[in-house]
Amino acid sequence: MNNEFALEMDLAEQILLLLREQPDGCSEYQLIQQLKARHSTHIPNLPLHDKLVLFRTHFLVFNALYHLRDRLWQQNSHCLQISPLCVRLLPYVAATSEVSEPDPLRAYYLDMDNLRDTDEQEVERLLASFWSRMRGDYQGEPQEFWSPDQKRAALELFELDQDESSLNLPIIKRRYRQLVSIHHPDRGGSTTRIQSINLAMEILQRYYQ
Template structure:
């Protein structure tokens, strides 16, 4: 199923490009990654038809291969005046806009790290079950850090982006307001202290 691209030497899942493109053409308004995989599965397109999406490794492989195809299709369709939107919640084809190369996620395509990642099939080949589990662990740890940061910002009545000086200034202002000597309470002051350290650690 995976063959070499004679032009670039990069491996390409060439046999999958047309089925993916057909699904996108059939849904001009776009669809989610889950819906696209379901369509490919229902059409019997391998490896999507046999994917075991409850298993982390199979899920990762399915996701990676689909996004590899989407980035390949983006490169194919762009010279024809079409742009492939690539996001897990919004995949579709639309007319390319602007005189220069279109932008994805607000950044020029040539600087898009996701493009480079998904076009490199060695990334897929080196991922085994243990590596996927580690990747998921990092993801959930990052989610936990992000949630703690959001809570800390709320305690200090701040919103991103903030720098360390802003955090310190707001901390002093709120610590004075909620200090027990000024009618505040110790529990609130402790939350303010904790929020300061969380934000300064990530600043």
């Protein structure tokens, strides 16, 4: 099945198959991880901590989602909710499903020039936006309000094993200091990357303190 999934379906079809298995939907991050787990050849099978990999993966997934939404609409089959926090198939309702106004996000993700031409500065801005979404509406809330997706994304940014038994706060803090040393702006790193590392540390500290 994994070989068929990877080789015989385009990315939109792969996503459709995954969404049919999850009637309550899933986040963009979960969707990406499921595509990787099934060995999709249409997205980079690389960690998301690399900003260019993150951008390329995000763009390709959203490009496929908008193509899928258009296809499902034309078939009078389903509506498709597209959001970083929730991607979900919804029942087709003609009265409310038709897109009657221009959709700038759709236009952006369907233009492959935006994938080819986006420079590093723009990727840094998108990276900041990604981690802002990871923060969601939970800033300042107790630990239990942070989502598992936020924790997994933080661990991936830190390149740490997701196995709970091998992790503790001293290990996480040691890795945090290493990353700050590598990416600090005074050493040629970027402010956006440091902000991402700091947010990831905030998320992980809430889980492991």
